[in-house]
Amino acid sequence: MALDTLTDGPEAGTTERWVAIMGGTALGLAGLRRGSWALAALGGGLFLAGAAGVPLAEPVARRVREGGLPAMRRMDVAGLLPTMDRDPTTTQANVTIATEPEKLFRFWRNFGNLTKLFPHLDAVEVQSDTESCWKAHGPGGMRVVWHSRLDKVRENELITWHTLVDAELPHRGSVMFHPAPGGRGTEVRLTLVYRPPGGQGGRVVSRLFGSAPEQQAREALRRLKRIMEAGELPTIDGQPRGRRGMREIVE
Amino acid sequence: MRALCWNGVNDLRVERVPDPRILGPRDAIIKVNLSSVCGSDLHLIDGYVPTMKPGDIIGHEFMGEVVEKGPEVLRLNRGDRVITVSIIGCGKCWHCEHEEYSLCDNSNPQPAYEEAAYGHCTAGIFGYSHAFGGYAGSHAEYIRVPFADTNCFRVPDGVRDEQAVFVSDAVPTGYMAADMAGIKPGDVVAVWGCGGVGQMAMRSALLMGAEKVIGIDRYPDRLKAAQMKAGAEPLDYTRVDVYDALLAMTGGRGPDVCIDAVGMEADGFDTGVEYWYDRTKQALGLENDRSGVLRQMIQCCRKGGTLSIVGVYGGFIDKFPMGAAMNKGLTFRMGQQHGQRYVKRLFEHIEKGELDPSYLLTHKWSLDDGPRGYRMFKEKNDDCMRVVFAP
Known part of the structure; x- marks a missing residue:
């Protein structure tokens, strides 16, 4: 999929590529120097985008023109970079878990x-063999409710679903379980396809999924694996820290 | 409790902090008896490892007593005298099941840093920056250990605290360096760096059947320990040309195995020009890791030989002589230690008297002397090999 993105779109101009490469290098090094991994990663990303010829300036300019950058309170890097430029948006995550497909299928x-995998999900109420009601919250306690219908269920292999018409967050999803080679357990693939509607709905999507939906899918599978x-989910929340660290937490 | 906290580059302070508590069902709380400084801490203190946050408790090489345990800890009991491996394994993922504990999939609670920088996340490490999980370290009166059944090991009665503490990190790291190199009888092994890890690598190489071991450093006390305690032939790189000396000691072949027990803050192993090239780029933030040891190992190693790297690197290196490495057909082995794999074997070596790491402990101080202890360790005054804090 990443390859599609690199080859489908228009290529970036030479100047833009070099600006990205040079700027990326500078940012990356500055990030490493200052101890900011986020900055370093952004630098690395820019560098790679430049090297691969991924266009950066035009999609950003287009988003600004179309008013697609509403929630830029912080300098939100992921919101600026072009995600997969297609409609609807597809995100996918993959993980290998050291257990048999049956266990994972039963869990899902x-x-x-699923509330254990998606922190913003409060409850899923099963209403019939195929229909369920999903209740979630966004930042500031904003409540979001939608209904989902199961499409396909293949025992120990596959579950797919889609949201019903009333959904503020229309999406389709699938999770696949496949035995991994060499006794490594099960390969799990989570795919979410959603069509961010304009206006209010668009904001709901961005609030629920954040600015990086791939991140949400990946985190969900990571939680499943752990x-x-x-x-358990390993944590450091609640461990002791020195005074300056504690003050940071209080603030 | 008291704890030694990182507050910025070269800014360590002993502070009062809350006691740790059980956070997960497989956690245990250890009352720390001994906690050692480690060369890799210097990278954190000097600011070469990003993602340190003010207030972080450092220290990762320790032993002590189990005082509390979570409901799912089955193999340990209160009162057990234990060492804890400094790198945390969950014990259940594919890597842990294959005894590659430092590659654990699950023990790092903050995987995003490493995934962005390295492509994948590796195991959590005590007191070793947030990229490696952000776990509170052992320079404190108490420490919380996750997945305690996997990471804590009871110390046999025949092993003293001063020996046991180094089985947490220095001994398995050195032992793994020798183990990864696949030493065969007749091999000559050269070890760069005669600190705690280097000393243990030299001794381990001899235990594994090496014909001759050569220890390279510039501090007379460390070279002396390499000779007297570890059984190595000492080589002072400030007095001789390392390449010429190693070839003279190996009939012109070069060492079969070269072990890097130095890592990213290599001092002066290069010729002056290259060292200052690296040092300047590092200071300007253009390169994270100085790589003089690696270059020299590639140059000296016999054709078809093995480089085993346990000195710690964090980011990028520069001017890597890939042509020499490729055309000489060298094998590179490297990694953070999988201590859990070796602990039992190491205690057996210690009980039989074949290995005694206690000489690494040159200074046993109170935790209150933490900042001073690190200063001395860094400046290598007073023949300091390791300062160990007894809280």
């Missing part, structure tokens, strides 16, 4: 468990 099939393998 019990939709109540729950199934380690039996």
Whole structure:
């Protein structure tokens, strides 16, 4: 999919590419120097985009023209970079989990468990064999409710679903379980396809999924892996820190 | 409790902080008896490892007593005298099941840093920056250990605290350096760096059947320890040309195995010009890691030989002699230690008297002397090999 993005779109101009390469290098090094991994990563990304000829200036300019950058309170890097430039948007995450497909299928099939994978999800109420009601919250406690219908369920292999017409956040999703080679467990693939509507709905999407939906999908699978393998989500929340660190937390 | 906290580059302070508590069902709380400084801490203190935050408690090489445990800790009991491996494994992922604990998929609670920088995240490490999980370190009166059954090991009665503490990190790191190199009888092994890890690598190489071990450093006390305690032939790189000396000691072949026990803050192993090239770029932020040791190892290693790297690197290196490495058919092995794999074997070596790491401890101080201890360790005054804090 990443390849599609690189080859489908228009190529960036030479100047733009060199600006990205040079700027990326400078930013990356500045980031490493200042201890900012985010900056370093952004620098690296710019560098790669420049090297691969991914256009940066035009999509950003287009977003600004179309008013697609409403929630830029912080300098939000992910919102500026072009995501996969297609409609609807597809995001996908993959992980290998050291357990058999049956266990993972059973965990996912019990939709109540999904609140453990998606922190913004408060509850999933099963209403019939195929329909369920999903309740989530965004920042500031904004409540979002939608209904989903199961499309396909293949025992221990696949679950797909889509939202019903009333959804503020229309999307389709699928999760696939496939035995990994060499006794490595199960390869899990989560795919979310959603069509961000304009206006209010668009903001709902961006609030629920954040500015990087791939991140949400990846985090969900990471939580699944850690729950199934380690039996817990490793954390450092609540451990002791020195005074300056504690003050930071209070602030 | 008291703890040694990082507050900025070269700014360590002993502070009062809350006691740690059980956060997960597989956690244990250890009352720290001994906690050692480590060369890799200097990278944090000097500011070469990003993602340190003010207030972070440092220290990762320690032993102590189990005082509290979570409901799912089955193999440990209160009162057990234990060492804890400094790199945390969950014990359940594919890597842990294959004894590659430092590659654990699950123990790092903050995987985003490493995923952005390295492509994948590796294991969490105590007191070793937020890129490696941000776990509070061991220079404190108490420490919380996640996945305690996997990471804590009871110390046999025949092993003293001063020996056991180094089985947390220095001993398995050195032992793994020798193990990864696949040493065969007749091999000559050269070890760059005669600090704690280097000393243990030299001793381990001999235990594994090396014919001759050569220790390279510039501090007379460390070279002396390499000779007297680890059984190595010392080589002072400030007095001789390392390449000429190594070839003279190996009939012109070069060492079969070269071990890097120095890492990213290599001092002066290069000729002056290259060292200052690296040092300047590092200071300007154009290069993270100085790589003089690596260049020299590639140059000296016999054709078809093996480089085993346990000195810590964090980011990028420059002027890497890939042509020499490729055309000489060298093998590179490297990684953070998988201590859990070796602990039992190491205690056996210690009990049999084949290995005694306690000589690494040259200074046993109170935790209150933490900042002074690190200063001395860094400046290598007073023949300091390792300062160990007894909180």
